[in-house]
Amino acid sequence: MQKHLTDSTASYPGGISTGHRLLKIPYGSYAGRVALLLQSSSALIKLTYADYPYKTWSTPTTVINDTGDYPFDAVMDDNGNIYLAYTLGSNNDLVMRKLSFLDGSWSVGSLVTIYNTDDNYFPSLCLESTDRLWVGWSRLSGGQYYINAKYSDDWGVNWAGGASSPGDTLSSGANAAYAKLVNMADYIYAVYSDGGTKIYYRRKQHYVALWDSESEIFTGSNLDENFDVTPSGDNRIGVVWDDGEIKFKEFDGSIWSGVIVVDTNGGLFPQVKYIENVPYLVYILASGSGQNNVVYSYLNNNSFSTPIILDQSKTELAKTFCYDLSTASFEDLSLAASDSTASDIYHSDSSAIFKDSSDALYLGLEEKFHYLKVILGTAGVGGNVNWQYFDGNEWISFVPSGGSWHFSDSDKGLLLWDDIFSVPEGWQKNSVNGTEMFWIKVTVTTTFTTGPVGTQISTVPDIKAVVLMER
Numbered sequence: 001m002q003k004h005l006t007d008s009t010a011s012y013p014g015g016i017s018t019g020h021r022l023l024k025i026p027y028g029s030y031a032g033r034v035a036l037l038l039q040s041s042s043a044l045i046k047l048t049y050a051d052y053p054y055k056t057w058s059t060p061t062t063v064i065n066d067t068g069d070y071p072f073d074a075v076m077d078d079n080g081n082i083y084l085a086y087t088l089g090s091n092n093d094l095v096m097r098k099l100s101f102l103d104g105s106w107s108v109g110s111l112v113t114i115y116n117t118d119d120n121y122f123p124s125l126c127l128e129s130t131d132r133l134w135v136g137w138s139r140l141s142g143g144q145y146y147i148n149a150k151y152s153d154d155w156g157v158n159w160a161g162g163a164s165s166p167g168d169t170l171s172s173g174a175n176a177a178y179a180k181l182v183n184m185a186d187y188i189y190a191v192y193s194d195g196g197t198k199i200y201y202r203r204k205q206h207y208v209a210l211w212d213s214e215s216e217i218f219t220g221s222n223l224d225e226n227f228d229v230t231p232s233g234d235n236r237i238g239v240v241w242d243d244g245e246i247k248f249k250e251f252d253g254s255i256w257s258g259v260i261v262v263d264t265n266g267g268l269f270p271q272v273k274y275i276e277n278v279p280y281l282v283y284i285l286a287s288g289s290g291q292n293n294v295v296y297s298y299l300n301n302n303s304f305s306t307p308i309i310l311d312q313s314k315t316e317l318a319k320t321f322c323y324d325l326s327t328a329s330f331e332d333l334s335l336a337a338s339d340s341t342a343s344d345i346y347h348s349d350s351s352a353i354f355k356d357s358s359d360a361l362y363l364g365l366e367e368k369f370h371y372l373k374v375i376l377g378t379a380g381v382g383g384n385v386n387w388q389y390f391d392g393n394e395w396i397s398f399v400p401s402g403g404s405w406h407f408s409d410s411d412k413g414l415l416l417w418d419d420i421f422s423v424p425e426g427w428q429k430n431s432v433n434g435t436e437m438f439w440i441k442v443t444v445t446t447t448f449t450t451g452p453v454g455t456q457i458s459t460v461p462d463i464k465a466v467v468l469m470e471r
Contacts, residue, residue, distance in 0.1 A: 004419040005048055006060045010039040014465020015071040016225040017269050018124055018180035022469040023076040030080060030104060034469065037082070042069035043089055047082075047099070047106060055421055063099055063108050068092060075125040075133075076470070082106060083156055085114065085123035085135050093163075094120035094137055096156050112156055113163040115139075115148075122225070126181035128188060130206055131155075136181040136190050139166060144173025147192045149181065168211060170202050176224065184231035185253060191217070191229040191239060199223060199241060201251075217249060218259065232274035240270040240281050246297075248272070248281065248304070262297055262304045269466045282310070284463055288340060290411065291373050291460035312367050313420060314460050319364035321433050322347040325356060330433040337457040343377025345454025352451025353407065355383070359444045364437035365459060368427055370401075370417040372440075375456040380407035383448030387416070388441040392428040395441055407452035413462060416440065 015021055025033045035049045038060065045064035050057040064072075064086065072086035080101035088095045093116045098109040119140040126134040133156055136149040150167025152159045160167060171177055174195030182189050187203040190211075194200055199217040204210065220243045227241035237251040246263040249256055267283035274280070280298045285307060287293050293314055295307035309315055320337035321330045324347045336344040346352050353361050363372070384406050388395040401422070402415035417423050429436050 003055070003057060003421050005036070005057055006038065006040055006046065008038065008040050010041055011069045012071045012465075013039055014269070014467060015039070015073075016122065016178065017228045017271055018122075018178065018225065019071055019073045019467075020075055020125065020470050021467045023074065023082060024469055024471045025076070025080040025101070026078055026471055028080070030101075033080075035076070035082065035106070036467075037063070037072070037074050037084065039067070039072065043067055045072060045084070045086070063106070064097065066090065066111075070121050071123075073123045073125045073135075075127055077127065077131075077155075080106075081155075083125060083133060085125050085137075087121055087123075088113075091116075092119040092121070094123060094135070096135070098156060112159075114150065114159050115166055116163045117166065122178050124180045126183055126188060128183050128206055132206075134181050134183075134188055135159075136170070136179040136192075138177050138179065139169075142173070145175065145177040146173055147171040147177050147179045147190065147194070149179075149188075149190055170211060171200065171214070178225040178227070180227075180229050182229055182231050182237065184237055185235045189229070189231075189237060191227075191237075193223045193225070193227055193241070196223050197221060199227065199239065217256065218243075218247070226268055226270055228271040230272045230274060232277050232279070234277045236274075236277075238272045238274065238279045240272045240283075242266050242268065242270050242283070246270055246281065246283060248279070248299075250279070260304065263307055267295070268292070268464075271466065271468050273468055282466060282468060284466055287460050288373070288456060288458065289375060290413065290462045291458060292463040293460050294463055294466050313365065313369040314371070315365075316458050316460075317363055317365055318437060319362070319432075319435050320345070320457060321362040321364075322353055323360040323362065324349040324354075325358040325360075326350075330362075332433075333454075337454065340375075340456050342455050343453045345457065346451075350451055351453070352378075352380075352448070353454050354385075354442075354444045355448045355451030357444050357447050361442040362432050363440045363442070363457065364432065364435060366437060368420065368423045368438050369440075369459040370415065370420050370423050371459055371461050372412075372414045372416060373456070373458045373460055373462075374407070374412045374414065374454065376407065376410045376412075376452050377455045378450065378453035379410045380448050380452035381450035382446070383407070383444055383451070384446035386443045386445050388443065389424065389427045390430040390439060390441075391424070391426040392430075396424075396426075398424075
């Protein structure tokens with residue numbers, strides 16, 4: 001279920017696919033507590049946390065106030081301590097801070113510089129099973145991006161070679177490069193997209209000085225930060241990426257599988273997680289103008305399932321009825337509301353969704369919902385509407401969380417309530433025109449001089465990023 005935590009003005013409010021932001025304490029009296037790190041502005045990173053069943057979250061508090069406006073990364077150790085790597089805002093150094101966990105709260109440690117030369121972006125942190133802390137990142141030097149990696153054996157207090165050392169350079173220069181480091185069996189793996197045309201990997205056995213030679217995973221085009229890599233519990237590595245299509249490969253430590261095309265429509269923010277050693281892919285799929293949904297697919301008998309919407313309250317409306325008072329008639333515009341055909345949502349008697357006082361629009365779904373996406377072919381002029389839900393006895397008026405809106409904009413994303421937890425508990429199903437659902441009723445209170453005509457109405461928000469929980 002969706003929970004509104006805070007707003008963000010950062011350029012990357014959700015980071016990138018490869019980053020860790022949602023972390024769960026594994027052991028001790030606070031086991032199961034989830035910490036979320038989020039960038040609320042160009043300079044601030046905040047932390048909020050929740051305990052099971054994760055309905056109530058703490059007020060986000062600032063833990064970093066000197067970051068650049070670029071994605072950060074974080075990992076958590078077995079004691080709940082968080083290690084956070086980021087680009088320093090003043091000079092683009094690669095730095096980190098430890099957030100120490102004690103008695104249920106986190107305290108922020110001093111700034112540690114990992115590398116203080118060149119410009120440094122998109123860090124990826126990884127813990128070896130031997131407790132060595134690794135960071136990989138994108139280093140900009142001489143107009144070219146390189147993937148670099150270095151380690152610390154004292155939980156980030158000191159880094160190999162000191163702050164002036166770039167560590168190991170893993171790639172040749174390119175116009176773009178993004179990496180993720182993961183630990184599997186006896187190896188650290190660095191998987192990276194390079195120059196928009198290739199995905200490579202290199203690996204290094206624990207406590208062996210040299211990395212293996214660069215090996216190719218995939219060659220194509222439009223390869224950027226939209227990829228992810230995760231190890232399974234039985235020592236396989238899954239890699240997912242988007243190059244106009246969602247694709248997947250798997251490595252068993254010796255052999256790579258063939259490329260599996262999961263979704264020919266492509267998607268953003270693809271991520272992979274193994275559940276009982278089955279790879280699940282989660283990504284953002286466009287479903288209309290300004291409408292992006294989170295979907296998932298899983299491997300079943302050597303092929304991936306048809307993408308499934310993660311939250312069934314964010315979908316096409318099940319029913320859309322327009323009611324005209326003058327003829328006391330309903331018209332079912334459900335098909336028209338679900339497609340993108342221009343200006344096809346209107347009652348035949350008024351040639352509008354509604355126009356005169358007491359005309360109404362009914363929006364129904366089997367699930368409670370809190371958001372509407374409304375695209376109009378003709379915006380309404382001069383009228384006012386009242387918003388209502390049914391509480392089991394009567395229609396209850398409310399002002400949408402997103403503010404009063406009277407179908408006066410041609411493209412509107414409207415929060416009815418801040419999130420699904422804010423939806424009134426008393427909202428009940430009821431029967432409208434012979435159909436029982438959760439209904440939102442929108443009634444004209446002041447006659448429109450120009451009635452609005454619709455193109456599409458759904459409950460699908462414009463999701464920009466998705467974060468999966470670690471562990």
